[in-house]
Amino acid sequence: GAGVSQSPSNKVTEKGKDVELRCDPISGHTALYWYRQSLGQGLEFLIYFQGNSAPDKSGLPSDRFSAERTGGSVSTLTIQRTQQEDSAVYLCASSLVGGETQYFGPGTRLLVL
Amino acid sequence: AQKVTQAQTEISVVEKEDVTLDCVYETRDTTYYLFWYKQPPSGELVFLIRRNSFDEQNEISGRYSWNFQKSTSSFNFTITASQVVDSAVYFCALSEPTNFGNEKLTFGTGTRLTIIP
Numbered sequence: 001g002a003g004v005s006q007s008p009s010n011k012v013t014e015k016g017k018d019v020e021l022r023c024d025p026i027s028g029h030t031a032l033y034w035y036r037q038s039l040g041q042g043l044e045f046l047i048y049f050q051g052n053s054a055p056d057k058s059g060l061p062s063d064r065f066s067a068e069r070t071g072g073s074v075s076t077l078t079i080q081r082t083q084q085e086d087s088a089v090y091l092c093a094s095s096l097v098g099g100e101t102q103y104f105g106p107g108t109r110l111l112v113l
Numbered sequence: 114a115q116k117v118t119q120a121q122t123e124i125s126v127v128e129k130e131d132v133t134l135d136c137v138y139e140t141r142d143t144t145y146y147l148f149w150y151k152q153p154p155s156g157e158l159v160f161l162i163r164r165n166s167f168d169e170q171n172e173i174s175g176r177y178s179w180n181f182q183k184s185t186s187s188f189n190f191t192i193t194a195s196q197v198v199d200s201a202v203y204f205c206a207l208s209e210p211t212n213f214g215n216e217k218l219t220f221g222t223g224t225r226l227t228i229i230p
Contacts, residue, residue: 104158
């Protein structure tokens with residue numbers, strides 16, 4: 001079966017613009033995670049969704065970051081008024097349920113100029 | 114707070130040599146999971162193993178083996194008879210249960226392994 005897919009694979013934007021990153025989890029997986037991988041900070045947890053429960057947003061670095069998951073499947077991570085420090089690879093992962101092994105997508109490489 | 118330390122930033126070995134990647138962790142939880150992921154040049158994180166804190170048996174999968182020692186809080190990863198395709202960045206990770214019922218992963222900084230042909 002298909003793995004986790006993410007789009008776009010690369011995104012270049014100008015400082016101050018908004019961006020949307022998309023994640024399509026493995027079919028049947030109810031848990032979805034977003035992580036960020038940057039040179040300075042390594043791999044960091046951002047947000048977690050499980051079914052229709054309230055998301056765990058404890059890792060979002062600022063209120064410019066938000067995410068939603070529609071219909072319990074596809075998720076969109078939105079970064080408003082992008083800053084240069086937002087440049088990173090944004091990774092999405094899914095698991096059968098929360099607490100099970102997380103499988104990662106190929107990531108979206110974001111560059112803010 | 115949970116912490117994962119991978120002290121080896123970069124390792125280079127000649128093909129067919131054995132190599133061990135170290136991972137030391139800190140946690141106050143009594144129940145936790147440890148993971149290893151591989152990140153090849155393509156960038157995608159590939160799951161290798163998940164180990165429950167109550168299961169200290171070592172595990173072998175082909176050329177890969179893992180040594181979990183709770184007494185020293187270590188979860189080391191050995192590749193036997195290394196191959197060029199093993200070249201990648203390897204991440205050790207620790208799960209952190211949250212009030213939301215998920216398992217948030219705390220990652221080490223990774224070890225870049227280069228296999229020289």
